[in-house]
Amino acid sequence: MDFEKRIKDLLDARKDKQEYRQLSLQSYPIDLTSNDYLGLSKSAWIKNKVSESYQKSFQRNGATGSRLLSGNSQYIESLEAKIADFHHGESSLIFNSGFDANLGLISTICRGENDVIIYDELVHASIHQGIKLSGVTGVLFQHNNVADLEMILKQNAHANCFVVIESFYSMDGDKAPLKDIVALKQKYQFELIVDEAHALGIFGQQGRGLCNEAGIESDCLARIYTFGKAMGTHGAAIVGSKILTEYLINFCKPFIYSTALSSHNLWSVEHSYKFILKNDIQLVKLNNIIEYFKYIFEHQKWVELIGVGPVFGLKIGDAKSTREMAKRLNEHGFDIRPIVYPTVARGSERLRICLHSYNTKDEIDMLFKVLKEMHL
Numbered sequence: 001m002d003f004e005k006r007i008k009d010l011l012d013a014r015k016d017k018q019e020y021r022q023l024s025l026q027s028y029p030i031d032l033t034s035n036d037y038l039g040l041s042k043s044a045w046i047k048n049k050v051s052e053s054y055q056k057s058f059q060r061n062g063a064t065g066s067r068l069l070s071g072n073s074q075y076i077e078s079l080e081a082k083i084a085d086f087h088h089g090e091s092s093l094i095f096n097s098g099f100d101a102n103l104g105l106i107s108t109i110c111r112g113e114n115d116v117i118i119y120d121e122l123v124h125a126s127i128h129q130g131i132k133l134s135g136v137t138g139v140l141f142q143h144n145n146v147a148d149l150e151m152i153l154k155q156n157a158h159a160n161c162f163v164v165i166e167s168f169y170s171m172d173g174d175k176a177p178l179k180d181i182v183a184l185k186q187k188y189q190f191e192l193i194v195d196e197a198h199a200l201g202i203f204g205q206q207g208r209g210l211c212n213e214a215g216i217e218s219d220c221l222a223r224i225y226t227f228g229k230a231m232g233t234h235g236a237a238i239v240g241s242k243i244l245t246e247y248l249i250n251f252c253k254p255f256i257y258s259t260a261l262s263s264h265n266l267w268s269v270e271h272s273y274k275f276i277l278k279n280d281i282q283l284v285k286l287n288n289i290i291e292y293f294k295y296i297f298e299h300q301k302w303v304e305l306i307g308v309g310p311v312f313g314l315k316i317g318d319a320k321s322t323r324e325m326a327k328r329l330n331e332h333g334f335d336i337r338p339i340v341y342p343t344v345a346r347g348s349e350r351l352r353i354c355l356h357s358y359n360t361k362d363e364i365d366m367l368f369k370v371l372k373e374m375h376l
Contacts, residue, residue, distance in 0.1 A: 018319035019341055028335035030363050032353050035170075037202055037310050038282040039358045040232030040272050049271040054264060063260035068249070071260030079270055080237065086273060087208060087225065088217045089239035093248055094266075096258050098197050098226030099126040101236040104254035105193065105222055106130030106164065109247070116159040118152050120144065120176070122169050124195060131164075143172070146180045153188040161190035162221070167210035168199040171344055171352065173307020178214040191221040201230030202283060202310065207276040231276075233268035235261050285357035286310060293355060293364050303371060306350075313339070313350040314371070322349040325374060332370050 014020045040046060063071035076094060084092040095101035107130045110117050115136040119127060122143045131138040139156070142148040153161060165176050182192065196209040204212035209225065211217045222240040227233045238248065248255055276283075290309035297305055306313045316322040319340040326338040329351070340349045353367075 017341075018323055026330070028330055028333050030334045030359075030367075031356060032359070032363075032367070033335045033337045034354060034356070035198070035229040036232050037230040037286055037354065037356055038232065038276070039356055040201075040230065040275060040282070042358075043232065043272075043275065046232070046268065046271045046275055049274070050264065050267045053267040053271075057263070059263070061264075062262055065260070066256060066258055067260050068256060073263075075263070076260065076266055079266055082270070082273070083225070083237050084239055086277070087223065087239045088212070089223070089241075091242040091245040092225075092237045092239045093245045093255065094261065094269075095236045095238065095255060096261055097234065098124075098195070098224060098228060098236040099129075100254040100258065101224050101226070101238050102126035102195060103130040103133065104252040105224065105238055105248065106162075107133035108252040109221075109244075110134040110136050110162050112136070112160055114158070114160050115162065116156045117162045117164055118149065118156070118190070119164040120166065120169075122172060123164060123166055124170075124197070127164055127195065143169075144174065144177055146177055146184070149181065150184055150188075153184060153190060157188065161188070162193060163190050164193045164195075166195040166197070168196075168203065168311075170198045170311055171313065171339060171350075173309065173311035173313060175210060175308065178210060178216050182214075182216045182219045185219065192219060193222050193224075194220050195224045195226075197224065197226035197236075198229050198311070200225045200227075201272075201276050202286065206280075207283065227269050227272065231269065231272040233272055234265055235269055282357040286355065289355050289357070289359050289361070289364070292361050296364055296368055310355040312353045312355070314353065315348065315350045317347055317349055319346075319349050322351060326351055328374060329367075329370060332366070334367060334370070 065071040080092045080094055084090060095104065102124065103126050106127060111134055117131050117136055117138045119131065119138060119140055120143055121140045139152055141152050165181065167176050167178060194211055196211060199209040201207040203210045211220060211223055222238050222244060224236060224238055226236040293309065304315045306315060316325060322338040322340055326336055329336045336351050336353060339352045344350065
């Protein structure tokens with residue numbers, strides 16, 4: 001086998017379709033692409049608090065092992081208890097990333113011969129990978145379509161059903177109909193898993209997420225809260241029952257066999273939570289710029305926009321045009337990235353716009369001015 005030729009052919013095919021990915025060190029002054037919605041990655045207050053913790057409590061740079069070996073500590077268990085309390089859950093378990101948490105949770109709890117995973121067609125790649133690793137049947141339902149979900153639940157009434165959704169979808173920028181989905185539990189037996197990655201910090205009471213906003217926290221088997229978005233740091237936590245945590249500690253391979261997060265990372269998580277608990281100024285700024293963006297858009301009917309904010313999508317429809325438009329916006333100082341297949345379906349290629357508390361009205365005005373000049 002000529003392995004290098006095989007992978008070169010695959011790469012060349014992707015280039016031909018304008019779907020080739022590559023890393024870049026290029027940066028642009030106007031951030032409309034990162035997930036740092038509240039600007040917490042730049043927070044001087046969090047930086048100083050983490051430094052204080054580092055000075056007072058430093059023991060080692062790395063965790064030195066998995067949680068079941070040398071990586072556990074009283075501090076991380078205390079932090080998990082605080083996270084569970086914040087999110088009104090019995091227990092929480094910290095993972096190294098949201099990807100690890102989703103993949104580990106779904107591949108571990110769904111493993112029975114009669115199990116079926118029913119998932120929204122737009123869920124994150126980590127959920128798809130978890131379904132594949134679980135080895136059980138996966139059935140998708142149309143995005144946010146409760147009627148389609150109910151039909152599939154009816155068809156699988158004999159099975160142990162797990163419904164897996166996101167509360168806020170980061171590519172379409174829309175919310176799941178959480179209350180309507182939970183209402184189906186009165187007629188059908190299923191367990192609900194909700195990924196709150198892009199909702200933490202910006203929705204719900206003091207940033208507790210959309211499950212909190214909808215009042216359905218207790219209706220979920222598990223909720224996944226990722227720290228790499230609005231929290232401005234890294235890692236994730238699965239919030240659920242104590243017995244779920246015990247089960248994951250015993251059977252979840254991404255947890256069992258991964259080196260634990262460093263103390264510095266954990267301090268960042270703790271102080272990010274403290275920030276959103278005590279301060280709402282960044283969220284107020286974010287909501288103000290979202291409303292201004294929507295107001296300006298109302299006068300720009302020549303472009304198709306999806307999303308409710310802080311994530312929006314300008315639909316273009318093909319990879320080549322999307323990449324070209326992104327490049328032209330980059331030349332004007334806007335950090336906007338093209339989103340193409342396989343991240344989104346072919347024909348739904350778009351420019352993804354993420355708003356932040358530090359974006360300004362002048363930047364929004366300039367963006368729409370440039371777009372209009374491009375005759376979008």
